[in-house]
Amino acid sequence: MHNIFVSPDSRFLPIMRIVNDALHNDVVFWTLTQDFSEVIKNVDLKSECVASLVDTPTRGNATRMAATIVANISKAAQRNDIYNVAKNAGASIAVSRWLNDNLDTFMYNSVPNIAAIILSLNKIKPELIIVHNDVDTVMKPICQWGRVHNIPVLHIPHAIYLPNAGRGPVMSDVHDFAVATHVAAGGPFQASWYKERYDLLKLGAQIRITGLPQYDRLANAHPDRERSCKLLSLDTRKPIVVYFPSWSQDTNLMGCHNGLEEAFAAFLETTKRLPECQFIFSAHPNDQNKELIKRRMEQAKATGRPILFCPGHLDVMLSCADAVISYGNSNVLLEAALVRTPRLMEIGDPAIAADIIALGPDPDEIEAALKDSLSKPTPSYNNLINKYLVQNGGTATRKIVDWILSLLPKE
Amino acid sequence: MDDTNFSDVNQLHLMLIVDKLPSFFGDAAIIDGVNLIECLAYDIIQYINHAFLNEYLNGEANNA
Numbered sequence: 001m002h003n004i005f006v007s008p009d010s011r012f013l014p015i016m017r018i019v020n021d022a023l024h025n026d027v028v029f030w031t032l033t034q035d036f037s038e039v040i041k042n043v044d045l046k047s048e049c050v051a052s053l054v055d056t057p058t059r060g061n062a063t064r065m066a067a068t069i070v071a072n073i074s075k076a077a078q079r080n081d082i083y084n085v086a087k088n089a090g091a092s093i094a095v096s097r098w099l100n101d102n103l104d105t106f107m108y109n110s111v112p113n114i115a116a117i118i119l120s121l122n123k124i125k126p127e128l129i130i131v132h133n134d135v136d137t138v139m140k141p142i143c144q145w146g147r148v149h150n151i152p153v154l155h156i157p158h159a160i161y162l163p164n165a166g167r168g169p170v171m172s173d174v175h176d177f178a179v180a181t182h183v184a185a186g187g188p189f190q191a192s193w194y195k196e197r198y199d200l201l202k203l204g205a206q207i208r209i210t211g212l213p214q215y216d217r218l219a220n221a222h223p224d225r226e227r228s229c230k231l232l233s234l235d236t237r238k239p240i241v242v243y244f245p246s247w248s249q250d251t252n253l254m255g256c257h258n259g260l261e262e263a264f265a266a267f268l269e270t271t272k273r274l275p276e277c278q279f280i281f282s283a284h285p286n287d288q289n290k291e292l293i294k295r296r297m298e299q300a301k302a303t304g305r306p307i308l309f310c311p312g313h314l315d316v317m318l319s320c321a322d323a324v325i326s327y328g329n330s331n332v333l334l335e336a337a338l339v340r341t342p343r344l345m346e347i348g349d350p351a352i353a354a355d356i357i358a359l360g361p362d363p364d365e366i367e368a369a370l371k372d373s374l375s376k377p378t379p380s381y382n383n384l385i386n387k388y389l390v391q392n393g394g395t396a397t398r399k400i401v402d403w404i405l406s407l408l409p410k411e
Numbered sequence: 412m413d414d415t416n417f418s419d420v421n422q423l424h425l426m427l428i429v430d431k432l433p434s435f436f437g438d439a440a441i442i443d444g445v446n447l448i449e450c451l452a453y454d455i456i457q458y459i460n461h462a463f464l465n466e467y468l469n470g471e472a473n474n475a
Contacts (some may be wrong), residue, residue, distance in 0.1 A: 069447070072439055091424070099459065102458070110454065144450065149444070251460070
């Protein structure tokens with residue numbers, strides 16, 4: 001029986017199904033959450049949750065490891081050693097104080113869980129680890145464990161990190177610290193992005209341009225504007241503008257200048273100036289904070305314009321959009337280019353391709369750009385697509401499956 | 412707010428986690444070859460970024 005670890009990501013389900021068929025149902029897909037394990041079982045695959053192996057002795061062992069670490073920190077904190085080291089390195093008082101006073105509590109909450117996962121991986125002994133990111137606090141230890149134990153770790157990125165004014169120079173962002181042993185890149189840009197970082201980290205990794213599975217569905221898409229308008233109760237005769245607001249990630253200080261709010265305010269002002277247009281607001285999938293959306297809806301209501309709030313239905317929105325405006329360089333621009341949305345705009349970043357209109361958070365600019373561009377022919381977007389994606393006819397999933405099968409041990 | 416200095420601060424915060432903090436943990440922070448401090452960087456940096464921003468914004472408010 002093959003054992004493969006997969007991180008909770010629904011993009012992996014088609015991959016898992018094909019891999020399962022190729023392995024004649026002789027594979028168990030291990031994952032982190034009970035919920036995702038149930039999802040895998042619901043598509044008739046065998047799945048187990050890593051947590052099922054965290055028995056009392058494992059939990060006790062993990063807690064003892066955490067206690068040792070926390071004790072080391074607490075001793076240093078009592079002497080103010082952490083404060084002094086951070087302060088002498090140039091950190092602010094608040095940061096130095098946080099590290100000295102709170103790190104032990106933070107670690108006591110986090111470390112036992114990570115330690116328990118690592119101890120469980122030793123029991124599973126997966127032949128392959130597949131992840132959607134190799135940076136967050138749970139994925140990273142799993143990836144590190146795989147690398148240390150010579151188990152291939154295949155990173156199938158959930159997104160392409162596009163050039164972004166907020167990201168800062170190379171190796172200034174926590175996302176730069178890649179650790180997977182294999183990367184399935186979405187296109188030439190992403191392959192170069194990872195190569196540069198692995199070279200600086202002096203880590204070996206195989207990077208292969210396969211395309212990303214989330215774009216397969218759009219490779220041969222035939223958007224039906226009329227149908228999409230009907231689904232969203234929009235008028236087919238009037239232009240439709242969709243605004244994508246991005247989200248506040250907090251892992252990088254750059255961009256902490258209230259940009260999300262400024263751009264949203266500019267978008268709302270623009271809606272008042274263009275009564276002939278219909279507007280949609282799409283909440284970011286990682287920022288489905290109900291309070292925030294409620295606040296955004298109240299701000300939108302104050303404009304007196306009907307603005308449709310759409311937390312999902314991305315493909316429907318893209319099918320009917322005449323213009324897409326994103327806050328910063330978002331992956332939604334790539335998806336919109338694949339379905340040939342007539343006009344692509346972004347607020348706050350330098351344009352990533354000539355066919356994208358870069359704007360400031362300025363209603364005058366946005367209004368002028370929309371008025372000027374909506375009647376113009378749709379660009380080909382070929383430069384954009386060829387740089388960031390691959391035109392592979394929607395075969396990324398198949399290419400990744402072939403790679404996965406080649407990474408598994410031979411019988 | 413000016414982003415220019417934030418790049419330096421962000422690099423400093425990462426350097427603290429990756430280079431300075433490990434000395435406080437010793438070998439205990441390496442479990443089965445996995446460096447826990449590096450793994451927790453994603454969460455720790457968010458906490459200290461918030462601490463920094465609160466201090467920065469309070470300073471701006473006091474100077475206003």
